[in-house]
Amino acid sequence: MARADISLQGLAWILGSSPRMTAQLDTGEDPTMFQNRAEALALALPAAIFAAAVFLVPVLILLSDGFRTPVGGGWSLSAYTEFFSSPLNQTVFLRTLRLGAIVTVVSAVIGYAAAFAIVSLEPSTKGKITGLVVLPLMISPVARTYAWIVILGRTGIVNQAFQAIGISDAPLRILFSETAIFIGLLQLFLPLMIISLISALENMPRDAIPAARVLGANWFQVFWKVVLPLTREGLVIGGTLVFTGSLTAYITPAILGGSKVLMLETLMYQQVSVSGNFVSASVIAFILIVMSFAANILLKRLATARNRRAPGRSASA
Amino acid sequence: MNARTLFIPLTLFVVIAFLIGPFLIIVAASFSAGETLAFPPQGFSLRWIAKVFTVESFRASFGMSLFLAIGGTAAALIMGIPASYALSRYKLPGAEVIRTVVSAPIIVPGIIVGLALLRYIVVPFGVGISLALFLAHTALVLPYAVRVVSASLDNLRSDIEEAAVLLGSSRLGAFFRVVLPNIRGGILSAFILGFVTSFNQVPVSLFLSGPGVRTLPIDMIAYMEIVFDPSVAALSSLLAFLSIGIVFAAERFLGFSRYV
Numbered sequence: 001m002a003r004a005d006i007s008l009q010g011l012a013w014i015l016g017s018s019p020r021m022t023a024q025l026d027t028g029e030d031p032t033m034f035q036n037r038a039e040a041l042a043l044a045l046p047a048a049i050f051a052a053a054v055f056l057v058p059v060l061i062l063l064s065d066g067f068r069t070p071v072g073g074g075w076s077l078s079a080y081t082e083f084f085s086s087p088l089n090q091t092v093f094l095r096t097l098r099l100g101a102i103v104t105v106v107s108a109v110i111g112y113a114a115a116f117a118i119v120s121l122e123p124s125t126k127g128k129i130t131g132l133v134v135l136p137l138m139i140s141p142v143a144r145t146y147a148w149i150v151i152l153g154r155t156g157i158v159n160q161a162f163q164a165i166g167i168s169d170a171p172l173r174i175l176f177s178e179t180a181i182f183i184g185l186l187q188l189f190l191p192l193m194i195i196s197l198i199s200a201l202e203n204m205p206r207d208a209i210p211a212a213r214v215l216g217a218n219w220f221q222v223f224w225k226v227v228l229p230l231t232r233e234g235l236v237i238g239g240t241l242v243f244t245g246s247l248t249a250y251i252t253p254a255i256l257g258g259s260k261v262l263m264l265e266t267l268m269y270q271q272v273s274v275s276g277n278f279v280s281a282s283v284i285a286f287i288l289i290v291m292s293f294a295a296n297i298l299l300k301r302l303a304t305a306r307n308r309r310a311p312g313r314s315a316s317a
Numbered sequence: 318m319n320a321r322t323l324f325i326p327l328t329l330f331v332v333i334a335f336l337i338g339p340f341l342i343i344v345a346a347s348f349s350a351g352e353t354l355a356f357p358p359q360g361f362s363l364r365w366i367a368k369v370f371t372v373e374s375f376r377a378s379f380g381m382s383l384f385l386a387i388g389g390t391a392a393a394l395i396m397g398i399p400a401s402y403a404l405s406r407y408k409l410p411g412a413e414v415i416r417t418v419v420s421a422p423i424i425v426p427g428i429i430v431g432l433a434l435l436r437y438i439v440v441p442f443g444v445g446i447s448l449a450l451f452l453a454h455t456a457l458v459l460p461y462a463v464r465v466v467s468a469s470l471d472n473l474r475s476d477i478e479e480a481a482v483l484l485g486s487s488r489l490g491a492f493f494r495v496v497l498p499n500i501r502g503g504i505l506s507a508f509i510l511g512f513v514t515s516f517n518q519v520p521v522s523l524f525l526s527g528p529g530v531r532t533l534p535i536d537m538i539a540y541m542e543i544v545f546d547p548s549v550a551a552l553s554s555l556l557a558f559l560s561i562g563i564v565f566a567a568e569r570f571l572g573f574s575r576y577v
Contacts, residue, residue: 033482034475040407047400047459048415055422055456058433114332117325129329136336138560140517142534143553146541147339150346150356150550157342157356187335194332248426250520255538265428269523272432285429292424 063289066282083283089267093287096264099178100246100295103185107193107242108235110186112223115197133194136187145184145255152180152256176258184252189245193238200234201227236299243299244292264288340557347551354547365551375552377529378536381450382516385532389454390462390511394504396455397462402496404463405470416463423460427520430456435524446527453521458511465510469503470496509567513560 034040069076083089118129136144151157152174159171174180204227212226228235253263262270268284271277342356350360369375397419403409404416422430431453439449473496481491497504522532531539533556541549 033479033488034407037407037410040403040409043399043403043407044409044412044415047396047463048418050396051419051421051456051459054434054438054452055425055430056418058437059425059429061437062429062433110332113328117328117332120325129333132333132337135561136340138513138564139340139557140534140553140560142517142519142537143343143557144339146537146549146553147343149541150342150354151339155355187339190332191336248428248520250426250428250523251534251538255541265426265520268428268432272524278432278436281432285426285432288426288429292426 059285062282063286064282065279066286068279070279079279079283083280088262089280092262092264092267095178095261096247097291099182099185099263100243100291103182103189103246104239104243107186107190108239110190111193111197111238112227114194115201118194118198119201130195130198133191137191141188141251142255144188145252148180148184148187148256149175152183175256176261178257178261180256181253181261181263184256185246185249188249188252189242192241192245196234196238196241197231200231203234204230236302239299240296243295247291247295248288343550344554344557346547347554349547351547353545354550358547365547366555368546368548369552369555372540372548374531374536374540375533378531378533381447381530382533385450385454386512386515389451389515390458390508392451392455393458393462393511394466394507397459397507398466398504401463401466401470402492405467406475419463420460422456427457427518428523431521431524439525446525446530449525450522450530450532453525454515454518457518457521458515461510461514462507465507466500466503469500469506473499506567509563513564516560 066079067075067077069078084093114133118126118133121129149156153159154171154173154175156174158174159168162168162172208226208230209222212222217225248265249263250265250269253261253266254269257263257266259266259270264284264287268281268288271280271284345358346354346356347365348361348363349355349358349365350362351358400415400419404412409415434449434453438444438452439446444452477499478491478495481495482488486494517534518532519534519538522535526532526535537549537552
C-alpha cells in the first residue's frame with residue numbers, strides 16, 4: 001500500500017497538483033540558521049538558471065515562432081490558420097486526439113478491472129502482481145514497441161493464428177495502422193492507469209462497497225455511485241498521464257505507424273527533418289502543450305462536477 | 318461468488334499477458350537461429366546475442382548513452398541537491414517559481430525540448446552535439462533529482478543539523494557529516510531513476526543526434542528500419558534485463574520505492 005501511495009504522490013507531483021510530496025516534520029519556528037536569503041538563493045539559483053537557460057528560454061522562443069508574421073517582425077496567427085487549413089494536418093490532429101481519448105477510456109475500463117482484481121488479492125500475492133504490472137515501465141519503450149512488430153507483422157503471430165483458424169486467407173495489414181498504434185500506446189501506458197487506480201481503491205473506505213450492497217445497490221450502481229466518486233482522484237491522475245502520454249508519444253507512432261499514419265509528434269519530426277518547416281513545428285509544439293494542459297484541467301473539472309452530484313464522497317478525504 | 322472467483326484470475330491473466338507477453342516474445346526471438354525476426358523462433362542459438370557486441374555503431378552509441386546517463390544524472394544531482402536543500406529548509410523568496418522552473422522539463426514533451434535546444438543553443442552558439450546532448454539530458458533528469466532528493470530531505474528532521482551547529486560544527490560540516498549521510502538512499506535512488514530515464518530517452522535526443530553521435534535507443538530505431546534480423550531483439554532483451562536488475566537491486570538494498 002505504501003508503495004502505491006508514494007507513486008501516486010509522485011504522479012500528482014509530476015502533474016503539479018501537489019507541489020510538496022510530504023509535509024515537513026518540523027512544524028516549529030524557523031531556526032535562524034535557515035533565514036539567510038542570500039545563502040538560500042546561492043544554493044537554488046544554479047539549478048534554476050540552468051533549467052531556464054537550457055530549457056525554458058529556448059522552448060519559449062520556439063513557441064513564439066509560430067505567432068510571428070512570415071515577413072517583418074509583427075505578430076500574427078497566420079501560421080495557425082495555414083496549419084489547420086491543410087487536410088493532412090487536420091487528419092493528424094484529429095487522429096492524435098482520437099487515439100489519445102480512446103486509449104484513455106480503454107485503459108480506464110481495463111484499469112478498473114485489473115485494479116479491483118489486484119486489490120482483492122492476499123497481501124503477498126498483491127505485491128508480486130503489482131510488481132509485474134510495474135515491470136514494463138522499467139523496460140525501454142523502444143524494446144516494448146518493437147515487440148509488436150513481431151506480433152502484428154505480416155508473418156507475425158496474429159496473422160499466423162488468423163490464417164490457421166481461417167479468419168483470413170491473405171495476411172492482414174495490422175502494422176502501420178491506427179490499430180497498431182492504439183495497441184502499442186495501450187500497452188505502454190496501461191500500467192500508469194492501473195497503479196493510480198490501485199492506490200485510489202486502497203484509500204477507499206473498506207466498508208463502502210458492502211454498505212452499498214446491503215442497502216440494495218446492484219454492482220453497476222455500486223460502481224457508478226460509490227466507487228467512481230471515491231476513486232476519482234486516482235482516475236484523474238491516471239487519465240491525465242495516459243492521455244498526455246499518448247498525445248506526446250513519439251516512439252510508438254514512429255515504429256508502429258510508419259511514415260503514413262502520422263501523429264502530431266511524428267508529423268513534427270517529419271516537418272523539421274524532411275521539409276525544414278520550423279514554423280509548422282512550432283505550431284505543433286504549441287498545440288501539444290496546450291492539449292496536455294487542457295486535458296489536465298478538463299479532467300479535474302469533470303471530477304469535481306461528479307463530486308457535486310455525489311455529496312457523500314467528502315468522507316473519503 | 319463463483320463469477321467473482323473466476324473473474325479475478327482471468328482478468329489478471331489477460332492483463333499481465335498483455336503487459337508482459339510482448340517482452341517474453343522478444344526474449345524468445347532473440348535466441349532464434351533463423352535469419353529474420355520471427356516468433357516462434359526458428360531453432361535455438363546465441364548468435365544474435367553475440368552479434369550485438371560486434372556491431373560497431375551499437376558499441377559507440379552504448380558508450381554515448383552510458384556517458385549521458387551517468388554524466389547527465391551526476392550534473393543534475395550536483396545542481397539539484399543544493400536546490401532541494403534550499404527549497405526544503407529555507408524560506409526562499411520565489412520558491413514556487415524556482416520549483417516550477419526546475420521541474421518544468423518533465424511537463425514539456427521531449428521532442429520540443431530537443432528542437433528548441435537545436436535551434437537556439439546548438440546552432441547560434443556553435444555548441445557541439447555531444448555537449449548539447451549532455452545539456453539536454455541533464456535538464457531532463459533535473460526534475461527527478463530535485464523531486465526525489467526533496468522528498469528525502471523533507472522526511473529528515475532539520476533539528477539534527479541545528480544540534481550539530483550548536484555543538485560547534487560548521488554549516489558545511491553539518492551538511493556533509495549529518496545531512497548527506499542521512500539522505501544517501503534518496504540520492505542513490507535519484508541517481509538510478511535519472512539513469513534509467515536518461516538511458517531510455519528518445520525524443521529529446523532525436524534532433525540532437527548527428528552523424529556518428531547517437532544514443533543507443535535512436536541507433537536501435539535506425540537499425541531496425543534497415544535490417545530485419547533478431548539483433549535488435551537480442552539487444553532489447555539484454556538492456557531490459559540490465560535495467561530490471563538495477564531497479565530490483567535498488568529496491569532490495571535501498572527500498573527504492575520509498576523515494577520514487
